[in-house]
Amino acid sequence: MASIPTAMGSRSVAQRWLHTLRLALRALRRDWQSGELRVLALALLIAVASVAAVGFFNDRVQQAMERKASELLGADLVIAAPNPIRPELIEAARRQGLQTAALQNFRSVVLAGDAMQLAEVKAAGPGYPLRGALLISDRPFGPARPADGIPNPGQVWVDERLLSALQRQVGDMVELGTGQFRIQQILTDEPDRAGAVFSIAPRVLMNLADVPATGLIQPGSRVEYRQLLAGEPAALAAFRDWAQTRLQVGEKLQGVRDARAELRVALERAQRFLNLAALVSVILAGVGVAIAARRFAARHWDSVAILRCVGATQGVIVRLFALELLALAVLAGMAGLAVGYGAQFGLSEVLGSLLSQADLPAPSWQPLLPALLTGFITLLGFGLPPLLRLRAVPPLRVLRRDLGPVDARLLALYGPAVAATLALLIWQAGEWRLALYVCGGVAGTVVVLALAAWGLVRALGLLRGRVGVAWRFGVANIARRGSGSTVQVVALGLGLMALLMLTLVRAELLANWRASLPADAPNHFLINIQPDEVAGVRAFLHERGLQDVELFPMVRGRLTAINDRAVGPDDYEDSRAKRLVEREFNLSWTDRLQGDNRIVAGRWWQDGDSAMGAASVEKGLAQDLGIALHDTLRFQVAGQPLEAQVTSLRSVEWDSFRANFFVVFPSGVLDRYPATWITSFHLSAGQQTVLADLVRRYPSVTVLDVDALMNKVREIMDRVSTAVEYVFLFTLAAGLIVLYAAIQATQDERRFESAILRTLGARRAVVRRSLLAEFALLGLLAGVLAAAAATLLGYVLASHVFDFAYRWSPWVWLAGGGIGMLGVGLAGLLGARSALNQPPWRALREL
Amino acid sequence: MRVDHEQGTGSGVDPSARLAVNDSANNIMIRVEDLGKQVVSPEGPLVILTAVDFRIGRGERVAVVGASGSGKSTLLGLLAGLDAPSSGRVWLAGVDLGALDEDGRALLRAERVGFVFQSFQLLPGLTALENVMLPLELAGQADARRQAFELLERVGLGARARHYPAQLSGGEQQRVAIARAFAGNPDVLFADEPTGNLDQKTGHRIVELLFALNREQGTTLVLVTHDTELAAYCDRVLELDDGRLSERPPARTAGG
Numbered sequence A: 001m002a003s004i005p006t007a008m009g010s011r012s013v014a015q016r017w018l019h020t021l022r023l024a025l026r027a028l029r030r031d032w033q034s035g036e037l038r039v040l041a042l043a044l045l046i047a048v049a050s051v052a053a054v055g056f057f058n059d060r061v062q063q064a065m066e067r068k069a070s071e072l073l074g075a076d077l078v079i080a081a082p083n084p085i086r087p088e089l090i091e092a093a094r095r096q097g098l099q100t101a102a103l104q105n106f107r108s109v110v111l112a113g114d115a116m117q118l119a120e121v122k123a124a125g126p127g128y129p130l131r132g133a134l135l136i137s138d139r140p141f142g143p144a145r146p147a148d149g150i151p152n153p154g155q156v157w158v159d160e161r162l163l164s165a166l167q168r169q170v171g172d173m174v175e176l177g178t179g180q181f182r183i184q185q186i187l188t189d190e191p192d193r194a195g196a197v198f199s200i201a202p203r204v205l206m207n208l209a210d211v212p213a214t215g216l217i218q219p220g221s222r223v224e225y226r227q228l229l230a231g232e233p234a235a236l237a238a239f240r241d242w243a244q245t246r247l248q249v250g251e252k253l254q255g256v257r258d259a260r261a262e263l264r265v266a267l268e269r270a271q272r273f274l275n276l277a278a279l280v281s282v283i284l285a286g287v288g289v290a291i292a293a294r295r296f297a298a299r300h301w302d303s304v305a306i307l308r309c310v311g312a313t314q315g316v317i318v319r320l321f322a323l324e325l326l327a328l329a330v331l332a333g334m335a336g337l338a339v340g341y342g343a344q345f346g347l348s349e350v351l352g353s354l355l356s357q358a359d360l361p362a363p364s365w366q367p368l369l370p371a372l373l374t375g376f377i378t379l380l381g382f383g384l385p386p387l388l389r390l391r392a393v394p395p396l397r398v399l400r401r402d403l404g405p406v407d408a409r410l411l412a413l414y415g416p417a418v419a420a421t422l423a424l425l426i427w428q429a430g431e432w433r434l435a436l437y438v439c440g441g442v443a444g445t446v447v448v449l450a451l452a453a454w455g456l457v458r459a460l461g462l463l464r465g466r467v468g469v470a471w472r473f474g475v476a477n478i479a480r481r482g483s484g485s486t487v488q489v490v491a492l493g494l495g496l497m498a499l500l501m502l503t504l505v506r507a508e509l510l511a512n513w514r515a516s517l518p519a520d521a522p523n524h525f526l527i528n529i530q531p532d533e534v535a536g537v538r539a540f541l542h543e544r545g546l547q548d549v550e551l552f553p554m555v556r557g558r559l560t561a562i563n564d565r566a567v568g569p570d571d572y573e574d575s576r577a578k579r580l581v582e583r584e585f586n587l588s589w590t591d592r593l594q595g596d597n598r599i600v601a602g603r604w605w606q607d608g609d610s611a612m613g614a615a616s617v618e619k620g621l622a623q624d625l626g627i628a629l630h631d632t633l634r635f636q637v638a639g640q641p642l643e644a645q646v647t648s649l650r651s652v653e654w655d656s657f658r659a660n661f662f663v664v665f666p667s668g669v670l671d672r673y674p675a676t677w678i679t680s681f682h683l684s685a686g687q688q689t690v691l692a693d694l695v696r697r698y699p700s701v702t703v704l705d706v707d708a709l710m711n712k713v714r715e716i717m718d719r720v721s722t723a724v725e726y727v728f729l730f731t732l733a734a735g736l737i738v739l740y741a742a743i744q745a746t747q748d749e750r751r752f753e754s755a756i757l758r759t760l761g762a763r764r765a766v767v768r769r770s771l772l773a774e775f776a777l778l779g780l781l782a783g784v785l786a787a788a789a790a791t792l793l794g795y796v797l798a799s800h801v802f803d804f805a806y807r808w809s810p811w812v813w814l815a816g817g818g819i820g821m822l823g824v825g826l827a828g829l830l831g832a833r834s835a836l837n838q839p840p841w842r843a844l845r846e847l
Numbered sequence B: 001m002r003v004d005h006e007q008g009t010g011s012g013v014d015p016s017a018r019l020a021v022n023d024s025a026n027n028i029m030i031r032v033e034d035l036g037k038q039v040v041s042p043e044g045p046l047v048i049l050t051a052v053d054f055r056i057g058r059g060e061r062v063a064v065v066g067a068s069g070s071g072k073s074t075l076l077g078l079l080a081g082l083d084a085p086s087s088g089r090v091w092l093a094g095v096d097l098g099a100l101d102e103d104g105r106a107l108l109r110a111e112r113v114g115f116v117f118q119s120f121q122l123l124p125g126l127t128a129l130e131n132v133m134l135p136l137e138l139a140g141q142a143d144a145r146r147q148a149f150e151l152l153e154r155v156g157l158g159a160r161a162r163h164y165p166a167q168l169s170g171g172e173q174q175r176v177a178i179a180r181a182f183a184g185n186p187d188v189l190f191a192d193e194p195t196g197n198l199d200q201k202t203g204h205r206i207v208e209l210l211f212a213l214n215r216e217q218g219t220t221l222v223l224v225t226h227d228t229e230l231a232a233y234c235d236r237v238l239e240l241d242d243g244r245l246s247e248r249p250p251a252r253t254a255g256g
């Protein structure tokens, strides 16, 4: 080592780097053998492994969930158009290797003798449905079984509502246009039924080949043509990219996420949960690396001082350690990837048997790059700063051992690291808001933890009471170590906070999520109720035990201008915004704020609002369309203009399955416009006959059964909950590594102290008690602070990211303090066990 | 090399009990019989000490000399029960160290033994005063602070009581270490090259302090050194040569 720097002068830059690399590799081997790098490597390995496993796993679960959600579309992707789908589109899809199936939807009257009923006809080609299954049964309300294919030519499968409307049975003949068809089966469920909630009339499913025979489709008929597509994600993405720019007017691509709001929201939340788990494990990894690197650096002060003494420049020192770190990153990163990949397989195994028919798709290699990058950035970002400080170790340390590095610009050094990690998190999560909240939360927590820890450490200094030498020594030690203790409390606090977040707060979040869709959530909607039927329908439902059913008026309108500026689809980039402006959406009026709505800006109605024309807008719509509080909106309703000023923004629980509206007005504003009424209620499985009665009594009222949709949403919730539990295991491992690293951080000092104490005649029990006192107290401080941070972050996440009401739980505090005290105390003791059982002479010699 | 043997084997009577009586009666502070130490190093077994036998009487001042690496520190560690021998036995103040467990030896050290090291070994997180208080507190003494402060004054560092080791010079740190070693009135004081890290003048002062305190308290002193001048202050000189011990007469009788 002593010969390096002197020989450096005359070499080329490349040679110099090569030479340093050789030295770095040698140093890596030596440090590895002396065990100093192992904690650092372990932290890194777990970091990369957990990020990789979470990444691989999230990727697969997400694919699986999208596939699940695909069942609601009956496909992965749908091309919809008012005209026959152009063959070039279908051919392009086939060229990508996608499966296809054709559908035509139209309305027609079904005749049976004298009886007739308007029906929603779906004519399906072979292969339908590409995702999910048709459920049929032999008789009304009979047991359902999956269908094998589609109706044969000449046959139809119909909804039981059609049978009761026509007074017919299975086996009877019905007429559709000029065609005659035999009713072969009752159609109990179709995958895309939920996706098309605004289907008005009972369903008839027929074979596409029979359509010409009915003569129903003429030029100018209203038909929706749909081409269902399914296949590998890459092929789908390629097709989407290709098709997007070639779509003609009226042609639309519908993916899983364009499906119902309930489902979109559920999927978004699902992704957020998984991302949250991944985010937290990245942050934990960073903290673990930072602590381990700090210790690694501190143990190298002496050798750096000697290197500086024999003439090594600061540049040489930095290069040497940077290269050593890089080499370590490569090795540990690779090992981490392998472990993560393997772990992910075990995970899917377990999950596969837990979830019914969960054939998870094979993992894609996409998560590899983020995982490796995460590893490098975490190691360099959090590991390099303390090592960079090494260049500031004064050579004089050789003579005066108390001299450490004097570079105090630690913040400046960590700054880029934190920024890089933040960028990485945002990229990985794809959600800047979640990433910012979590990062902001963690950064804020660090500051608060540091301040509080510093204060508490100070306070402990005053508390050197009369509690026996062991306790006094232990407690006083915390105060004596000052900044070291503060760092330790912060690290322990962060580790514990992550664990609390992931156990209690996660459980809370998941429970809240499920509670937002209780078992008695409305599963049926009635729409198209005419104003003169409102009282009758309410009474009808009341008689059948359905109390508290609220009916809402509904007027369809299109937004035409914001603050006198006309708006159209071309004004928006976002496809959802485009659709929203294109379409009419539902307006309503009410004097009472709905139970699950919350005012997030502005105020609820005041006197005079009705005359002035006030409106309350859903915040998501406002965000998408760029509507602000106090803006003036102009709508086109039934051909007439309507103006109103935005007096409040509301949050709405779209996945609550209750009727909800983008825009509501005070009563009176919409009086001039034609309205229909809408309501929703819960009907249990045994009450299905109520529907038949209702349809008979009010033939023009449309019943929408969203039970299937709700079950899909529930299933997604269950899957996500299970997945999060498993992803959590990896984050737990990362959290434990942080705790381990934090405890290890002062282990050298403690070994030395306990050796000295025992040399001076302390029994092991005394040393043990003092260690226990110190660690338990550190753990208690960290645990209580962690509980505070976890509660706050949980609250912020619940209310601003996940959108539920957060329930405060006292358990977080108890668990935080208790686990902190017991866990850290015991872990500290365990860590010191080897030093305690060794003869003190040996410990002193080794240090 | 003899095979390790368990303490207490080969005799129906507890030999330590018998010898304890004898040692106290004969004023023997340290008795070493056939002591051997062997460690396993990466290059294979390494014999550090072989068949070491000697006695040290109460109040005697004994120098252990020898070349660096001859096994002096190892011997000291064994005498204080800080490490376990591979063979042979050590009686300290009449108690067989091999018959005690770790904690028993720790208690014995707390009551009877003091230490001074070449590299001071003060706890960096404790002030000078707290370092000196430590053995007193461990022994459960009520007025640890007062006693410690008196000792610090005695070594001339009363004004530096609140300083941390890093703020003291080497000589000052060693004086704190000496104060700590004498705290609790030990019967035996072990010093491992106490002047090894100090300049000659400071080393002199340290030695004078050590011997002065030794006289005041009547402590038995075992002093490891390779400084022949320092050895000359002692009553006896034991020489280690490659793990074997021999006694040689002191150059001159210890004076003041």
Ligand SMILES: Nc1ncnc2c1ncn2[C@@H]1O[C@H](COP(=O)(O)OP(=O)(O)O)[C@@H](O)[C@H]1O
Binding pocket: A845, B039, B040, B041, B046, B048, B066, B067, B068, B069, B070, B071, B072, B073, B074, B075
């Ligand atoms: N635990 C150990 N493992 C390996 N070698 C040891 C150990 N303890 C001492 N030694 C070796 O034993 C020899 C004597 O050491 P020591 O007692 O420290 O000598 P002295 O104090 O006389 O300089 C040295 O060569 C040293 O390297």
Ligand SMILES: [Mg+2]
Binding pocket: B072, B073, B074, B192
């Ligand atoms: Mg030595």
